[in-house]
Amino acid sequence: MxxxxxxxxxxxxxxxxxxxxxxxxxxxxxxxxxxxxxxxxxxxxxxxxxxxxxxxxxxxxxxxxxxxxxxxxxxxxxxxxxxxxxxxxxxRRDEAIITQNGYLFLYEHPDAIPPWRLDACRIAQAAWEEGQSNAAMHVTLGLPVETLTPEQVHMRWPHLAADHLIGATFCQQDGFLxxxxxxxxxxxxxxxxxxxxxxxxxxxxxxxxxxxxxxxxxxxxxxxxxxxxxxxxxxxxxxxxxxxxxxxxIAPIKRYLYAFQAQRPIPGVDNWRALPMTIYGMGEGRGAHSRPEAGQDPGHLLFGWSYPAEPEPNFTDEDQDAVQPGFRHDVFEERYGEAVNYGYATLRQACDFIPGLDECGGITATTCGYYGATxxxxxxxxxxxxxxxxxxxxxxxxxxxxxxxxxxxxxxxxxxxxxxxxxxxxxxxxxxxxxxxxxxxxxxxxxxxxxxxxxx
Ligand SMILES: Cc1cc2nc3c(=O)[nH]c(=O)nc-3n(C[C@H](O)[C@H](O)[C@H](O)COP(=O)(O)OP(=O)(O)OC[C@H]3O[C@@H](n4cnc5c(N)ncnc54)[C@H](O)[C@@H]3O)c2cc1C
Incomplete structure (x- = not known):
């Protein structure tokens, strides 16, 4: 036997x-x-x-x-x-379970950050050093990760501004499910x-x-x-x-997704559909990310960002879909005289890397659910x-x-x-x-x- x-x-x-x-x-x-x-x-x-x-x-x-x-x-x-x-x-095999458009981590150039945000400059530099060292580890393990210069990024994805970048890492076999x-x-x-x-x-x-x-x-x-x-x-x-x-x-933490629709797909229809999951800068205050969605109009992107949030250990099933104040894309809200909206804050991060993105479209829906964080x-x-x-x-x-x-x-x-x-x-x-x-x-x-x- x-x-x-x-x-x-x-x-x-x-x-x-x-x-x-x-x-x-x-x-x-x-x-x-x-x-x-x-x-x-x-x-x-x-x-x-x-x-x-x-x-x-x-x-x-x-x-x-x-x-x-x-x-x-x-x-x-x-x-x-x-x-x-x-x-x-x-x-039932018509629909693909995985789409391998890749995952692109963009790292911003410390010089592109205003000098008075000294901490952000230091964080950006440290994030890039860590990104390069992890990419070397990935390659050793047999994962085909490329380390790209700002110019190489702009050549492949012309809607991304080279002058905001110090570099990027990309792996084509990553994607979405x-x-x-x-x-x-x-x-x-x-x-x-x-x-x-x-x-x-x-x-x-x-x-x-x-x-x-x-x-x-x-x-x-x-x-x-x-x-x-x-x-x-x-x-x-x-x-x-x-x-x-x-x-x-394990801490249950609320996380949001924002559906963005542009009137015109900035890099063109086919290029838009082939966009990788893109992370707009790493480190504290950064980490907004987006990806296209199969079956949606060109110009559609799903955005996310892990802002600091309190655990909700006793959440109910209904709480999963409850959009809290500050996260509604269709309501103007103020806190201490300042406009607050995490969806737009997420989009603004991406705009530093895709100039003009916010002028060609907006957030059309907000959804949410819980991470189980360790x-x-x-x-x-x-x-x-x-x-x-x-x-x-x-x-x-x-x-x-x-x-x-x-x-x-x-x-x-x-x-x-x-x-x-x-x-x-x-x-x-x-x-x-x-x-x-x-x-x-x-x-x-x-x-x-x-x-x-x-x-x-
Ligand atoms: C906004 C958002 C974005 C995310 N993005 C990503 C991403 O890009 N990539 C990724 O890999 N993951 C992502 N995640 C995380 C991912 O969705 C979860 O980690 C994953 O779905 C967990 O799956 P699961 O089957 O372990 O748990 P769940 O899908 O949460 O299932 C747990 C199930 O347990 C059931 N249950 C609970 N208590 C009981 C009980 N007493 N008896 C019987 N049943 C019970 C619940 O009803 C529920 O259906 C994201 C999550 C969110 C919210």
Missing amino acids: SNRSRRSAQSACERVAVIGGGVSGALISVALAEQGYQVIALEKASIGNGSSQRSLACIRAQFGVVETVLGMMYSEWWYANAHDLLQTPAD KPDLIYSLGFRRAQELGADLWENTEVTGAQTHSGRITRLETTRGPMEVDWVVNATNAWAPRVSRRLGGMELP PDGSPLIGHDAHLSNLIHAAGFSGHGVMHAPITALLVAALLTGQAHDGAVALPTPLSGKTINLATFDPQRDFAQTQREAYVL
Whole structure:
């Protein structure tokens, strides 16, 4: 008997409850059903109820933490082959799950910043040094990242002003995703493999015995379990508490997206559709970003920006779509005599790099949802500190959609015991590379960990 069939024979008897009907829950369900586990996915509303349907859904492997770079290289490969891997029926393959327009990090020239903003000049210089050093690390790992001069940027994307830049990094295999396809086709495949999906079923508590969860309490009644996976992201601390698990350092933080429509597509229609995800400067007070959206008119861009915000640990489902004062694009608001609007502040950052952008269009819609933010900007994927059969897969900040394939692979490795010396070997095309589980361990000491440099 091969290792895989021995594993399947053993796991066939084991029942796993996967809590959460987003992209993470969907791909974890597929990965565990493929290993022969009896999977039951539990979602308190309908699939996509959380951040997965409110996401900008970009994907990049340009990160600062090596494990995340490798994980995202795997995710990019996985999404590029997703229809085959999910055995999507022919009539649902028309829409691409991933669009690889690339990811362009623009770094502003310190001389382009007024000298009285001394801090901003220093931040811009430091950000560029870090960007170049990370690009060198990416190339060493096999990720094709290009470091570009301002002139090269302007040659490729003429709407971007060279004189504002000190340089840029670009990776063509980055891009953006279709999360609704990921969770709907993911759960379709999981069910085809024998998994059950219970929507409108909330997990309310658990019975435990000798440091293990023996039974889950749900609004559909109790169920016996061998394993539980907490894939509820911004809800994960509450769910962990309900189950008797550890306190999870995940802060639910509201994040907004702004739909921008220009009357004319500045770089031309085809060039507009091919625009990469673009980050307009790095460092404090910067980080506004935009990307085109498939199926929208040329001239349409989705903008985001992670301004400082307070955690909302008790947010409700309805709060997900509540646009707070200061964020409405259609209402003029003042604070201390100053106009406040974060959408326009976001757009203004981009205007420093695309002269005239704000004169040719405006914001037409504002939407929002929650990040599940962690102290070091990397997710929590691993065993609970108190309950040995509870695995957390949550705390993805703005990266949970891109993380879903590698999250699923790591969760499956944790259940099946495929990790060796705390590391999980990656399959082809990344064979020979491993991911150190300690990087994502929910029990890690955050005072000692490397903070992710690129949390957007
Ligand atoms: C504005 C915005 C922009 C973003 N941009 C990006 C981006 O560019 N790239 C990227 O990769 N990520 C991005 N993200 C983050 C990404 O969307 C999330 O990290 C990802 O969707 C998390 O997916 P998930 O499946 O882990 O959780 P979710 O999609 O949030 O799903 C969790 C589910 O758990 C369910 N649930 C909660 N409690 C219970 C319970 N007790 N019982 C049963 N079910 C329960 C909820 O109803 C919910 O459906 C963005 C997020 C936002 C808000």
